[in-house]
Amino acid sequence: MAHLNGELFHWKKLNFVDVSCPLCGSDRHRLYERYGEEYQYSYVSCRDCTFIFQNPRFEYNDDFLKWAYSWYGDEFIKETQGKGYPPQQGNGYFAFKKALLDRFCEARPYRLLDVGCACGQFLSYCHGKNCISTGVETSEKQVEFARRYLPFEMICGTTANMQGYSGVFDATHIAHTLEHVPNPRQTLQELVFLTKPGGIVFVEVPHAGSLKNYTDHLRARYRLRKNTWKPGDFPEHLVEFTPQTLKRIMRSVGLEIVYFQSHSRSSMKKSKWVKQTDLLLNRVLNFGNNLVCIGRKPKSA
Ligand SMILES: [Zn+2]
Numbered sequence: 001m002a003h004l005n006g007e008l009f010h011w012k013k014l015n016f017v018d019v020s021c022p023l024c025g026s027d028r029h030r031l032y033e034r035y036g037e038e039y040q041y042s043y044v045s046c047r048d049c050t051f052i053f054q055n056p057r058f059e060y061n062d063d064f065l066k067w068a069y070s071w072y073g074d075e076f077i078k079e080t081q082g083k084g085y086p087p088q089q090g091n092g093y094f095a096f097k098k099a100l101l102d103r104f105c106e107a108r109p110y111r112l113l114d115v116g117c118a119c120g121q122f123l124s125y126c127h128g129k130n131c132i133s134t135g136v137e138t139s140e141k142q143v144e145f146a147r148r149y150l151p152f153e154m155i156c157g158t159t160a161n162m163q164g165y166s167g168v169f170d171a172t173h174i175a176h177t178l179e180h181v182p183n184p185r186q187t188l189q190e191l192v193f194l195t196k197p198g199g200i201v202f203v204e205v206p207h208a209g210s211l212k213n214y215t216d217h218l219r220a221r222y223r224l225r226k227n228t229w230k231p232g233d234f235p236e237h238l239v240e241f242t243p244q245t246l247k248r249i250m251r252s253v254g255l256e257i258v259y260f261q262s263h264s265r266s267s268m269k270k271s272k273w274v275k276q277t278d279l280l281l282n283r284v285l286n287f288g289n290n291l292v293c294i295g296r297k298p299k300s301a
Contacts, residue, residue, distance in 0.1 A: 023051040086124040110170035116177030159190035175204035208240035255295025262288030
């Protein structure tokens with residue numbers, strides 16, 4: 001639930017605007033789902049490219065950002081205080097992603113930028129293991145916190161503020177952030193700008209068509225599911241991705257797709273049975289709750 005200075009977020013205080021498809025620019029769309037405590041928000045699906053996006057949506061300005069993200073990281077920082085930071089991370093999820101970066105980055109060491117890096121948890125796991133980390137994050141609180149503990153550069157802002165870093169990174173990584181931005185295609189273009197020719201852009205997003213998410217969607221659509229939205233919850237995902245639209249948006253900014261899979265956090269466990277199920281559900285059928293896609297920037301770019 002979002003609060004600002006103790007006051008509860010209320011959607012009636014903000015302006016709604018109509019938007020075109022953020023992927024192809026079309027104005028032809030159909031209703032995908034209504035949600036929110038009064039069903040006041042809606043997702044539509046583009047009739048031309050199937051992209052799912054919030055429409056109408058809040059005017060994406062400083063007011064919205066303050067409401068939506070001022071509290072982000074508070075809980076994590078509170079929990080971490082006194083326990084030492086960075087925490088020990090034996091987490092299979094970070095190891096899974098680091099192994100993919102190692103596989104597709106040719107340089108040793110390679111320079112990695114994490115966009116929307118929060119308190120730099122993933123970067124801290126990677127830094128020093130053939131990898132030089134840099135983070136960029138909009139939340140001042142999280143950046144200040146991370147700067148106190150972490151030995152690498154943390155930039156406060158967005159990729160739009162990084163004009164001086166053209167072609168600097170062997171890999172740019174953005175996880176569970178692209179669905180929060182109003183113009184994901186432009187954000188990806190900024191990542192491509194920051195990536196070296198021949199380097200990679202690593203994207204991870206929730207999967208709207210996963211077995212769980214799609215079932216939830218159908219139940220919500222036909223009102224078979226109780227509306228669990230509470231006053232003060234805000235619609236933070238401005239867009240939602242499927243395998244098709246994620247690949248399409250990455251190709252649209254000139255990336256060549258070199259790796260793609262879905263995954264669920266549970267599939268990071270190592271038992272043989274889980275591994276076999278993971279292979280079938282997440283890698284063959286793409287039923288997992290998250291999507292990972294890696295694109296390579298052409299060497300000639
Ligand atoms: Zn479209």
